[in-house]
Amino acid sequence: MWIILSFLTAVCEAAKDGLCKKSLKDFDVITIAWVWKVFSLPFILPLLFFTHVPENLPAEFWVALIVGGGLNILATLLYIRAINMSDLSISLPLLSFTPVFLLFTSPIMVGDVPALPGYLGVFLIFVGSYLLGIGHRKTIFSPLKAITREPGARLMLGVAFIWSIAANMDKIGVMSSSPFFWAVCVQSFISLGLTVVLLINRQSLRGKLSGNYPLLLLIGFFTGAGFVCQMTAIKIGLVPYVIAIKRTSIIMGVLIGGLFFMEKDLKTRVGAAAVMVAGVFVIAFY
Template sequence: MWIVLSLFTALCEAIKDGLCKKGLQGNNFLVIAWAWKAFSLPFLLPLSFITPVPEYLSLRFLGILALGGGLNILATILYIRAIQASDLSLTLPLLSFTPIFLLFTSPLMVGDKPEPTGFLGVFLIFLGSYILGSSKPGFWGPIKGLFSEKGPRLMLCVALIWSIAANVDKMGIRETSPFFWAFCVQAFIASGLTLLLFKQQKSISLGSRKNIFLLSLIGLFTAMGLISQMSAVNIGLVPYVIAIKRLSIVFGVIIGALVFKEKDLKLRLCGAMIMLAGVFLMTA
């Protein structure tokens, strides 16, 4: 079941990314980042009432929430600055380092220790996602970008932060439940980004009804993906779940080709096949 949930997370992530790309045509990055978190809350709130919740929230839970929420706020800000500073083709491939970092952070933080074939599977998913994102600047483009541009360095920091935050998610789920934790951490992140947005812009303008509908779709697929991810993390190993989540790049290639008419598909499909081989190794 965790495999199915992880694949559904990847699909939701890819659709959300496509919607965000569409939304960026009429909104600035900060509004999209805020909507990404805030517009998911109405969809998460009902589920938080129908799932078991502790009679009281311990200080440990509040500490985990503050840590997880704070890490994700920082990651979101760095993510925005990264894609503002450099091309997407240079920055996004660095996110494929997250499963690699998780191989070291998960055993230390939550005791998730992959099997030897799992290590190889995670590596293949990393390699495939790297190839998918690096076709335009050349295979070594993202690595070279670390030394020459600010964006890739910031995105590598995001990958490292998310490799810690994913384990914090599992810790929070153990204290409560997947649905309740998903709502709490998302509300914490949205609150922090709301304060930041008001500080930067003094007000939030959502524009037309069409734009609000688009932002609502972003929130819907974010909520579905988050619920699926938390459920998968609850029953599966964190490195495996996040590695399969990176298959969103495969779905993104399909969306990019069909919707945005993106090119360079031959090398990207090669990367997708390598990622799929990694999934088969992890689930064998």
């Protein structure tokens, strides 16, 4: 079940990326970062009616909420800025470093230690998504060179590292409460923080959102659905495995970039996608 949920998370993640990229034509980075989280609340808050609300929450829950929520606020702003500054096919492959970082952070923070085949599966997904960044240049160092050339790529590498810590905070929060309750709490915390950022930057939404509600609500829907799937998956599966499968969204994101934003090198990425899928099969059936 956690494998299916992880795949659904990937689908929602890719759809959200494409919609956010499209919305950046009409909105600034801070506004889209705010929309990404706040517009998911109508789809997440009703979950409180279907889950048990704990009476006494342990200290680790509050630590996870403050630390994980704070990291996600920072990562959200950097993420939207990254896809605004660079093509999806350049910035998104850098997220493949998240499951690699998790191989080091998860054993320390939550005790999730993958078996040897699991390491192989995560490695294959990393290699496949890394190859996505090579494109027509055909040199193995192209994605790393993109870090020096593309500011969006550098920002996304930072996001990958931040999320390798925040994902473990999610695991702690879920284990000390429940997937639905944690999803509501942490997403509300992030939304509140981004609202403060919006106000500090004196961003006025008056008249901005009018006429764009269907698109913005779709961003919220896919964000909310993907978030709930991810929280449920990490409760029953190892964090590095879940995030590795989630990163197959990079394949879908690159396809979206090619089909809808006319980004180049679409055909050359089929082999890279096959390597990623092989990694998923290793994780799922070892």
